[in-house]
Every structure is written in structure tokens, then in C-alpha cells.
Amino acid sequence: MGMIVQKFGGTSVGSIERIQHVADRVMSEVQKGHQVVVVVSAMGKTTNQLVDLAKQLTSQPSKRELDMLLSTGEQVSIALLAMALQEKGYAAVSLTGWQAGIKTETVHGNARIIDIDTTRIHQYLQAGQIVIVAGFQGVTEKGDITTLGRGGSDTTAVALAAALQADKCDIYTDVTGVFTTDPRYVKAAKKLEEISYDEMLELANLGAGVLHPRAVEFAKNYQVLLEVRSSMEEESGTTVKEDVSMEQHLIVRGIAFEDQVTKVTVQGLPHELPMLPTVFTALANRGINVDIIIQNTTNSGAAAVSFSIRTEDLPETLQVLESFKGAKIEYESQLAKVSIVGSGMISNPGVAAQMFQVLADKGIEIKMVSTSEIKISTVVSQENMVAAVEALHTAFQLDEKAAVRS
Amino acid sequence: MGMIVQKFGGTSVGSIERIQHVADRVMSEVQKGHQVVVVVSAMGKTTNQLVDLAKQLTSQPSKRELDMLLSTGEQVSIALLAMALQEKGYAAVSLTGWQAGIKTETVHGNARIIDIDTTRIHQYLQAGQIVIVAGFQGVTEKGDITTLGRGGSDTTAVALAAALQADKCDIYTDVTGVFTTDPRYVKAAKKLEEISYDEMLELANLGAGVLHPRAVEFAKNYQVLLEVRSSMEEESGTTVKEDVSMEQHLIVRGIAFEDQVTKVTVQGLPHELPMLPTVFTALANRGINVDIIIQNTTNSGAAAVSFSIRTEDLPETLQVLESFKGAKIEYESQLAKVSIVGSGMISNPGVAAQMFQVLADKGIEIKMVSTSEIKISTVVSQENMVAAVEALHTAFQLDEKAAVRS
Structure with missing residues (x-):
């Protein structure tokens, strides 16, 4: 008997039928004798509908008021799930973020959790209750409601698991686990039995989309054992933990990719302006997320810098760059980023060379390269x-059966 | 310059356009230099939609969880109204019931307000902000969300006005004020300029439906000056206060009525059962609301009791009564209750006699009568x-112009 935190996303609680199905999932853990804390997101498209309401009033809603508005979505879900469990004869109680003691900084729309006072949750657990907590939300010291930003419910679940010292945190989602690459594009994609926090972090940042990077980081810092699994199917999912047993055998654990990448090159800035801080501070101030950055020196000795951005940010990026007198700007859109990730790379030199050779053999031109200890990213068309x-x-x-055990 | 509490019901905030209109109403008071606290209900049919969701899961949702669910409705409204005011350039902040310091008993679904800690509201008002408070909700000492039951937002507004010692509490609704009788049925109905708390209380209880009786009672206890007025039209409404200037001239201030009344008569209960407590305890336990009660003694000396109920409660009432062995039950449906209300009655004997004469002259048979100090009710077909x-x-x-000043 142990304590489990379960997290169900918006799709999993998207209808009354699905909420009843989630209740079944919760009950099956309770029947095994576990204490269960459940974190849920807002039902289906609720959050988008609420944002639409706000947008009808103002193009720039106050972030405090937006948090006040959006946090109602999870509050509806927790109440309904509690009712579903009670109807099936289980003792359950729902708690909003503030009731669950989830304290955050005063940063509306993207707050970080500072502390969790688990007194109330512990009281309910000890009284034999299933505790259902609203994901994605917390409260400031002053008593204002905050939301945690994208992937906030994952973060709530992991933070609660850490604070409660739970044995495990199960993240239920609409896929059966973490795959070697996106199975919607690559038929040979295989589900991984295990993956390390660091690998998951790189895959999450690269847009694998299963788990939010903030939640993975939190799990790594507090050594929370995660399992990513399907809310629809019974099969076991992918475990995310510190040490992965197959590390030695599998140099690359996954391949992430994203399209809609644009490469931008700037040169010819006035000499009195230091190139890198000038350009990237200006972009950061506009909230433009720059990914790969490469600094070149041209034959003439003039400094040039290339970087990649999401294509949707191109118009604003050009606007920023054109404000620099004399800047010469080039860009190339319709690019994609393809990255290999694996902790095995650390002890295996030559992985980058092998990657480049594979792409060259296929006649694929590499337009940018970026590397970290456990990741190599390339930009291609x-x-x-x-x-x-x-x-x-x-x-x-990764095509081979041996790489996977499920 | 003073402080005003304004309350807008669900219809008044039923759409984005209406919320913008409410914002205009709030701004016009701010422009006059007043400090303004606004209480709003959930948008239009939101509460019913949330109840429907719960009913899909369970026929008897836990009252705690239902409060958790329903309280989101007002939270959406307050956030949207704050955004609407901010978009128009006004400083506004929204507060849920718990944030506004509204403490209630631990009675879910129908909690009474125990105390309001106005510290936070005062801080915002002093900082020049418009404070928007969620109606209908509060929080228990333990930190659970409660709702105040029917008419709860009216009660919130009046209680806040009392706690803040506001100069006035304006209840905005979809009618222009309190009328001598329902203008949808009686063309000659006139809007009243003033009405006393007691008269309003009798009219509210009798189904006039403009103001919830709990709110009126609260206003009377704390001497809160109320005005009932239209959220759509500019004209002034009806003031509800302790002493009404026209009291001497107007014996009857209003006529309330409701259809769907059924009269039930019971006799022949076993001798060992005391008639009145037995019958009415049994009905109360089933939540059946009994209105007029008349005890008779028949010629044979057997005890009999007649009472009126809402016709919709008839099947359950019969079920309760039939459980008493030997009870003889009669009932008559398709009845209506017509009541005259006015504090002038106290000093004017013979009002009842006059009422009976008027009805007799029209050939209308009176089936039941009930009186209070300022009200006479009759049941007719x-x-x-x-x-x-x-x-x-x-x-x-009441047809005469002199009775009304608007």
C-alpha cells in the first residue's frame, strides 16, 4: 500500500462519460489499497472557450482577471469527478488550488509553485478520502488566484507528488506512453519502457508534447517517479526516472522534430552596437523565442549571426531587426528541426558524425546544427x-524490437 | 460622494454585450464620485447548465461538491465584468466570496452569512478601485465554498452594504421597480415610489419575485437603504426603507397573487396521534412547503385541518398523508392565492371586511383566509x-395616479 498521484488532462475529462471512466481508473488504484490524490485539468475545450469570452471584451485582458476566469475550468472538473466517485460509493472530496495549499509567486498566467501546505490533503487522506485537486492553479500570499501556464496541471501533479512524498505520479494522457518518435509520422515508432528525466526533458523541449518540461524538471529535482500512460487503454506506459537500465545499449532513445521553423541571418549592424546582446535582448523583449543560435564571421571579417525561430514569429522578428540601422537581414522559411536525444551519447563519441552521414546519404542538406550533451539538433528543409x-x-x-520491451 | 453597492442579476450579465452595458452602469456611478462595490450573479442560464452536468452523474449530488461546481458561475461573471471595466479605462478588481471575506455557516446549498471581513474590499476602495464581488457564495471557517441558496446574490449585496456601511444598495433587475401588482396581468398596475421593508417582505414572500425575502430581512435588520431598478432603463426605481412617507394615505400598497395552489383537508387521524405536529412534521421532513393552515372542528367534533400547498407538491403530499392509517383526505386544485399588503392596515380596521365585500360583489367565492398585521390572503379559484x-x-x-409618483 502506498500513495499515488494521478493526473488526467482535459481530453480525459472532456465529457460526462469520460469523467465516469476516469472515476473507474481512480477506483482501481483505491481498490489496490493505495491512497490516491487526483489532479485534473479543465474539461476539453473549456479553457479556450473562456479565453474567447475574454477576447470578446478586450484584446489584452488583465492577467489577474484572466486567471480568475480560467481557474473556474478546473474547479468544474474536480467537483464533477468527486460526484462521479461518490455516486460509485467512494468517499471523495474536491479541492481548488488554494484549498489544497498550493502557494505560488505573484506572476499571473505563468506562476511558479513556491510551496505546498499539505495539511488539508493529509487530513482527508487519513480519513480515507480520495482527494481531487484542481490542476493548473494556485494562490498568492495575498490570496489572489494564479495559473501555472502551459502544462500547469502536469506541474501540479508532480509538485503534489513531491510534497506528499508519494510513491508514484501517473500522468494519464491520450497516448500510451513516450515513443522513440512521433508515431503519427513514422510507422516504425516504438513505445519506450523507460526514459531518463534528462532525455525526457530534451524530448519535451523539442515538442514531443507528452509531458511539460517544467513538470519533468520538477520531477528530476525531487526525484519523483513518473509514469506516462493512456487514460483509455490498460497497457503500462513509459516510466520516467533517474537511471535507465538500458542506457548502455541504446545510444539514441528518441527522435524529436518540429516543422514551421525559419532561419534568420543578420549582419551589418553599426559597429557601436554589440551584435549578440543587441539582437537577442530586442527579440526577448518582444517575447520572441529564439532556438538555435550560430555566430559566423564572414570572409570580409564582418560579424554575422544566424538563429532559428518559429515561422509564426517571423513578421515580428523582421520588424525588430529592421529597426537597426544598416542591418542586412536574410531568412529562409519552410524549414524543420530534427533532433536525436539519448544519454548514451555522453559516452559514445562520433554520434554527431554518424547523424550527419545518415542525412548526407539520403541527400538531405543540413542548414544548422546545435548540440548539447545528450542531444543533437539539425535544421533541414x-x-x-x-x-x-x-x-x-x-x-x-530504434526500429528494432530489442529497443523496446512493451 | 458616498459608497454604493450595486447588484446585477443573471439576466443583466447574460451576454458579453450585457456585461458591457453593466460596466456603463457602474461607470456612471463612479463618474459621480462614488466608491462602488458591484455584486454579480452567474451569466444567464449558467447555473442551470452546471446543475444539468451534475445531474448527468448523479441524481443526488453532494451539496458540498454542488457548491464547488455552482460557485464557478459567479466567478466567471466577476472576471469578465472586471475586464470590461478595465477595457473602458477604469481600475477594477474581482473577488470571489472567500476573497471578499464572506464567512458563512457550514450549510452547503443554503448557507447563511455569519460575518464579512471587509478589510480587503476597503483596501481596494481606498486605492480607487471598483470592487466586483461574486454573489451567492461564501466560505466556511474550514475553507469550504458554500452557496447562499435562492436569491443569494441579493443577500450578498445587502450584507455587503451593511458591513461596508454603504449609503445605498441598488438592486438592478429586469423590471423597473416594485409594482402595486403584476403589470403582466393587470394593466392598471403602477410602479411604487417607496415601500417599507415589512411590506416588501410580505410581497416578496407572496411571490412578487423582485427581491428575495432573505435580502429584505437583512436590509431591515441593518437598515440598508435599497433601490430596486431596471438594468436596461434609466428611470428611477422603487426605494425600500423603514418609514414610507405615503403610509397614511395608502392603506394597501400592493396586491400579490400566485396560481397553482391546492387546498388539502385531512381528518380522521388515529386518536393517539396529535394532529398538527404529526401532519406538518411529516410534510416538513419531505421538504414540502405548507402555506396557509386552518384548523377546523367538524360538527361531529372530530379534528380536521386544511392547508394550502403548491400544486406541484400534491403527489408527494398525498403519499405522506396516505401513510397515516384511517386518514380521510380531500383536496381541491386549480386554486390561486390573492393577497393585499400594506402597513396602513394596522391603523385601519375593517380592511379585511372591505376585501371580502369587494370579492363578494364580484361573485368570487373565498375558500381560505389568512391574515397578518399588514397582509390579508385569500384563496380563490x-x-x-x-x-x-x-x-x-x-x-x-391603486389604479389612481395619486398613489404613484413616477
């Missing part, structure tokens, strides 16, 4: 994206 | 209801 992923998936032995 | 109201409206000089 969008039309080559899937071919690149497939070739790398095969070359790094 | 449903088909005579409007004729009775019209005759009484004329007889007690």
Missing part, C-alpha cells in the same frame, strides 16, 4: 523532415 | 384570480 526522421530512426536501431 | 386582483386594485385606490 521541411520537405525532408519525415525522411530524415525515418532514416535516423533506422540508423540508430 | 384560479379562474377568478385576475378578476379578484383587478377588483381589489381598483377598490383600494
Whole structure:
């Protein structure tokens, strides 16, 4: 008997029928003798509908009031799930973020959790109750409601698991686990039995989309054992933990990719302006997220810098850059980023060379490269994206059954 | 310059356009230099939609969880109204019941307000902010969300006005004020300029539906000056206060009526059962609301009791009564209750006699009578209801212009 935190996303609680199904999932853990804390998101499209209401009133809603508005979505879900469990004969109680003691900084729309006072949750658990907590929300010291931003419910679940010293945190989602790459694009994609926090973090940041990076970081810091699994199917999912047993055998654990990438190159800035801080401070001030950055020196000795952005940010990026007198700007859109991730790279030199060779063999031109200890990213043209992923998936032995145990 | 509490009901905030209109109403008071606290209900049919969701899960939702669910409705409204005011350039902040310091008993679904800690509201008002408070909700000492039951937002507004010692509490609604009788049925109905708390209380209890009786009671206890007025039209409404200037001239201030009344008569209960406590305890335990009660003694000396109920409660009432062995039950449906209300009655004997004469002159049979200090109620057949109201409206000089000043 132990304590489990379960998290169900918006799709999993998207209708009355699905909420009843979630109740079944919760009950099956209770029947095993576990204490269960459940974190839920807002039902289906609720959050978007609430944002639409606000947008009808103002193009720039106050973030405090937006948090006040959006936090109602999870409050509806927790009450309904509690009712569903009670109807099935189980003792359950719902708690909003503030009732669950989730204290955050005073940053509306994207608050970080500072502390969780678990007194009330513990009282209910000790009284034999299933505790249902609203994800994505907390409260400031002053008593204002905050939301945690994207992936906030994952973060709530992991933070609660850490604060309660739960044995496990199960993240229920609409896929059966973490895959070697996106199975919607690559048929050979395989579900991973295990993955390390660091690998998951790189995959999450690269847009694998299963788990929010903030939640993974939190789990790593507090060594919370995670399992990513399907809310619809019974099969076991992917465990995320510190040490992964197959690390030695599998150099590359997954391949992430995203399209809609644009490469921008700037040169010719006035000499009195230091190139890198000038450009990237200006972009950051406009909230433009820059990914890969490469500094070149041209033959003439003039400084040039290239970087990648999401294509949707291109118009604003050009606007920023054009404000610099004399700047010469080039850009190339319809690109994609393809990255291989694996902690095995640390002890295996030559992985980058192998990656480049695989792409070269397929006649795929590499337009940018960026590396970290456990990740190598390349930018290629969008039309080559899937071919690149497939070739790398095969070359790094991810197609093979041996790589996977599920 | 003073402090005003304004309350807007669900219809008044039923759409984005209406919320913008409410914002205009709030701004016009701010422009006059007043400090303004606004209480709002949930948008339009939101509460019913939330109840429907719960009913899909369980026929008897836990009252705690239902409060958790329903309280989101007002939270959406307050956030949207704050945004609407901010968009128009006004400083506004929204507060849920618990944030506004509204403490209630631990009675879910129908909690009474125990105390209001106005510290936070005062801080915002002093900082020049418009404070928007969620109606209908509060929080228990333990930190659970409660709702105040029917008419709860009216109660919130009046209680806040009392706690803040506001100069005035304006209840905005979809009618222009309190009328001598329902203008939808009686063309001669006139809007009253003033009405006393006691008269309003009798009219509210009798189904006039403009103001909830709990709110009126609260206003009377704390001497809160109320005005009932239209959220759509500019004209002034009806003031509700302790002493009404026209009291001496107007014996009857209003005529209330409701159809769907059924009269039930019971006799022949076993001798060992005390009639009145037995019958009415059994009915109360089933939540059946009994209105007029008349105890008779038949010629044979057997005890008999007659009472009126809402016709919708008839099946359950019969079920309760039939459980008493030997009980002889009669009932008559398709009845209506017509009541005259006015504090002038106290000093004017013979009002009841006059009422009976007016009805007799019209050939209307009176089936039950009940009186209080400022009210006389009669039960008549449903088909005579409007004729009775019209005759009484004329007889007690309510048709005349002199009775009204608006």
C-alpha cells in the first residue's frame, strides 16, 4: 500500500462519460489499497472557450482577471469527478488550488509553485478520502488566484507528488506512453519502457508534447517517479526516472522534430552596437523565442549571426531587426528541426558524425546544427523532415524490437 | 460622494454585450464620485447548465461538491465584468466570496452569512478601485465554498452594504421597480415610489419575485437603504426603507397573487396521534412547503385541518398523508392565492371586511383566509384570480395616479 498521484488532462475529462471512466481508473488504484490524490485539468475545450469570452471584451485582458476566469475550468472538473466517485460509493472530496495549499509567486498566467501546505490533503487522506485537486492553479500570499501556464496541471501533479512524498505520479494522457518518435509520422515508432528525466526533458523541449518540461524538471529535482500512460487503454506506459537500465545499449532513445521553423541571418549592424546582446535582448523583449543560435564571421571579417525561430514569429522578428540601422537581414522559411536525444551519447563519441552521414546519404542538406550533451539538433528543409526522421530512426536501431520491451 | 453597492442579476450579465452595458452602469456611478462595490450573479442560464452536468452523474449530488461546481458561475461573471471595466479605462478588481471575506455557516446549498471581513474590499476602495464581488457564495471557517441558496446574490449585496456601511444598495433587475401588482396581468398596475421593508417582505414572500425575502430581512435588520431598478432603463426605481412617507394615505400598497395552489383537508387521524405536529412534521421532513393552515372542528367534533400547498407538491403530499392509517383526505386544485399588503392596515380596521365585500360583489367565492398585521390572503379559484386582483386594485385606490409618483 502506498500513495499515488494521478493526473488526467482535459481530453480525459472532456465529457460526462469520460469523467465516469476516469472515476473507474481512480477506483482501481483505491481498490489496490493505495491512497490516491487526483489532479485534473479543465474539461476539453473549456479553457479556450473562456479565453474567447475574454477576447470578446478586450484584446489584452488583465492577467489577474484572466486567471480568475480560467481557474473556474478546473474547479468544474474536480467537483464533477468527486460526484462521479461518490455516486460509485467512494468517499471523495474536491479541492481548488488554494484549498489544497498550493502557494505560488505573484506572476499571473505563468506562476511558479513556491510551496505546498499539505495539511488539508493529509487530513482527508487519513480519513480515507480520495482527494481531487484542481490542476493548473494556485494562490498568492495575498490570496489572489494564479495559473501555472502551459502544462500547469502536469506541474501540479508532480509538485503534489513531491510534497506528499508519494510513491508514484501517473500522468494519464491520450497516448500510451513516450515513443522513440512521433508515431503519427513514422510507422516504425516504438513505445519506450523507460526514459531518463534528462532525455525526457530534451524530448519535451523539442515538442514531443507528452509531458511539460517544467513538470519533468520538477520531477528530476525531487526525484519523483513518473509514469506516462493512456487514460483509455490498460497497457503500462513509459516510466520516467533517474537511471535507465538500458542506457548502455541504446545510444539514441528518441527522435524529436518540429516543422514551421525559419532561419534568420543578420549582419551589418553599426559597429557601436554589440551584435549578440543587441539582437537577442530586442527579440526577448518582444517575447520572441529564439532556438538555435550560430555566430559566423564572414570572409570580409564582418560579424554575422544566424538563429532559428518559429515561422509564426517571423513578421515580428523582421520588424525588430529592421529597426537597426544598416542591418542586412536574410531568412529562409519552410524549414524543420530534427533532433536525436539519448544519454548514451555522453559516452559514445562520433554520434554527431554518424547523424550527419545518415542525412548526407539520403541527400538531405543540413542548414544548422546545435548540440548539447545528450542531444543533437539539425535544421533541414521541411520537405525532408519525415525522411530524415525515418532514416535516423533506422540508423540508430530504434526500429528494432530489442529497443523496446512493451 | 458616498459608497454604493450595486447588484446585477443573471439576466443583466447574460451576454458579453450585457456585461458591457453593466460596466456603463457602474461607470456612471463612479463618474459621480462614488466608491462602488458591484455584486454579480452567474451569466444567464449558467447555473442551470452546471446543475444539468451534475445531474448527468448523479441524481443526488453532494451539496458540498454542488457548491464547488455552482460557485464557478459567479466567478466567471466577476472576471469578465472586471475586464470590461478595465477595457473602458477604469481600475477594477474581482473577488470571489472567500476573497471578499464572506464567512458563512457550514450549510452547503443554503448557507447563511455569519460575518464579512471587509478589510480587503476597503483596501481596494481606498486605492480607487471598483470592487466586483461574486454573489451567492461564501466560505466556511474550514475553507469550504458554500452557496447562499435562492436569491443569494441579493443577500450578498445587502450584507455587503451593511458591513461596508454603504449609503445605498441598488438592486438592478429586469423590471423597473416594485409594482402595486403584476403589470403582466393587470394593466392598471403602477410602479411604487417607496415601500417599507415589512411590506416588501410580505410581497416578496407572496411571490412578487423582485427581491428575495432573505435580502429584505437583512436590509431591515441593518437598515440598508435599497433601490430596486431596471438594468436596461434609466428611470428611477422603487426605494425600500423603514418609514414610507405615503403610509397614511395608502392603506394597501400592493396586491400579490400566485396560481397553482391546492387546498388539502385531512381528518380522521388515529386518536393517539396529535394532529398538527404529526401532519406538518411529516410534510416538513419531505421538504414540502405548507402555506396557509386552518384548523377546523367538524360538527361531529372530530379534528380536521386544511392547508394550502403548491400544486406541484400534491403527489408527494398525498403519499405522506396516505401513510397515516384511517386518514380521510380531500383536496381541491386549480386554486390561486390573492393577497393585499400594506402597513396602513394596522391603523385601519375593517380592511379585511372591505376585501371580502369587494370579492363578494364580484361573485368570487373565498375558500381560505389568512391574515397578518399588514397582509390579508385569500384563496380563490384560479379562474377568478385576475378578476379578484383587478377588483381589489381598483377598490383600494391603486389604479389612481395619486398613489404613484413616477
